[in-house]
Amino acid sequence: MTGKEDDMARTVSASEVAPTTYAWEIKAEGLVVKAGRRRAVNGLDLSMGVGVHGLLGPNGAGKTTFIRALATIARPSDGALELFGEDVRRARDLRQVRRRIGYLPQQFGYYRRFTVREFVEYLAWLKEMPKQDVPGAVQRAIERVGLADRADDKMKTLSGGMVRRAGIAQAIVNDPAVLLLDEPTAGLDPAQRMQFRELLHELRADTCVVVSTHLVEDVAAACTDVALIDEGQLVFQGTVADLAAAGTGSDVGDSDTERGYSALLANHRRPV
Ligand SMILES: Nc1ncnc2c1ncn2[C@@H]1O[C@H](COP(=O)(O)OP(=O)(O)OP(=O)(O)O)[C@@H](O)[C@H]1O
Numbered sequence: 001m002t003g004k005e006d007d008m009a010r011t012v013s014a015s016e017v018a019p020t021t022y023a024w025e026i027k028a029e030g031l032v033v034k035a036g037r038r039r040a041v042n043g044l045d046l047s048m049g050v051g052v053h054g055l056l057g058p059n060g061a062g063k064t065t066f067i068r069a070l071a072t073i074a075r076p077s078d079g080a081l082e083l084f085g086e087d088v089r090r091a092r093d094l095r096q097v098r099r100r101i102g103y104l105p106q107q108f109g110y111y112r113r114f115t116v117r118e119f120v121e122y123l124a125w126l127k128e129m130p131k132q133d134v135p136g137a138v139q140r141a142i143e144r145v146g147l148a149d150r151a152d153d154k155m156k157t158l159s160g161g162m163v164r165r166a167g168i169a170q171a172i173v174n175d176p177a178v179l180l181l182d183e184p185t186a187g188l189d190p191a192q193r194m195q196f197r198e199l200l201h202e203l204r205a206d207t208c209v210v211v212s213t214h215l216v217e218d219v220a221a222a223c224t225d226v227a228l229i230d231e232g233q234l235v236f237q238g239t240v241a242d243l244a245a246a247g248t249g250s251d252v253g254d255s256d257t258e259r260g261y262s263a264l265l266a267n268h269r270r271p272v
Pocket residue numbers: 035036037038040057058059060061062063064065066
C-alpha cells in the first residue's frame with residue numbers, strides 16, 4: 001500500500017471499507033493453533049456469519065486459544081482461517097482486518113490511573129478510528145454498557161464487574177464487524193448480565209459476535225446459535241433449540257440446554 005492510500009484508509013470507518021464478497025465473517029477449516037506445545041485447537045472446522053454465537057466447551061477445550069487466533073494474536077500453525085474472506089495466514093498486513101475486530105480478552109491489562117473514558121479512548125486510538133469520531137463513539141460505548149455515571153472515574157476505583165463492562169465498552173467502541181468476547185459475564189451481577197444480554201440482542205442484526213462462556217444459560221438467553229468444542233474440535237453447531245433437543249431426562253443438567261450440552265459432550269468422548 002502506498003503512503004497516500006494508507007492515509008485514505010485512515011479517514012474511513014471500518015464498516016465503510018467492508019468488502020461484500022465473503023460468505024462468512026469467520027471461516028476455519030482444519031484449523032490448528034498451538035498454546036505452548038499443545039495443539040489447543042486441533043483440526044477445527046467452523047464458520048460463523050452475522051449473529052450471536054455462543055462458544056461452549058469444558059475447561060481446556062480450546063475456546064480462548066481459538067478466540068486469540070480470531071483476534072489475530074495467536075498464529076495458526078496449520079489449516080485455514082479466513083476473516084472477512086481474507087486468509088489471515090497469508091495476509092501481509094493484518095491492520096485492515098484488526099480495525100474491524102473488537103476483542104475482550106478473558107484477562108486484560110489497563111492503566112489503573114486512566115479514567116474509563118481515557119481507557120476506551122486509548123483503544124479507539126489503537127484501532128486507528130477517525131479522530132473526529134472518537135469522542136462520540138467513546139461516549140456511546142460507555143453508555144451502552146451502563147457506565148455513563150462513572151465515565152470520568154479512574155479505572156482503579158471500579159468494581160470487578162464494572163472493569164469488565166469497561167472492557168466490553170473498549171471492545172465495541174469501533175463498531176466492529178466481528179466482536180470477540182471471552183467470558184464477558186464473569187463477575188457481573190444478575191442485573192448487569194441482563195443488561196449485557198440486551199446489548200447482544202442489539203448487536204445480533206449486524207455484527208458477528210462470538211461469546212465464549214461456561215454458562216450455558218447465558219447462551220440460551222442471548223445467542224442465535226451455539227458451537228460446542230472439545231479437545232480443540234467442533235462437537236456441535238446449531239440453534240439453542242437443537243442443543244436442548246440433544247439431551248434426555250437422564251443427562252446431567254438443570255435445564256434442557258444443560259442436558260443437551262452434557263449429552264453431546266459425553267457422546268463425543270465415548271470411546272469408539
Ligand atoms: N501457554 C500455554 N502453554 C501450554 N499449554 C497451554 C497454554 N495455554 C493454554 N494451554 C492449554 O491448551 C488447552 C486449551 O486452553 P484454552 O485456554 O484455549 O481453553 P479454554 O477452553 O479457554 O479453557 P477455559 O474454559 O478453562 O478458559 C488447555 O489444555 C490448556 O492447558
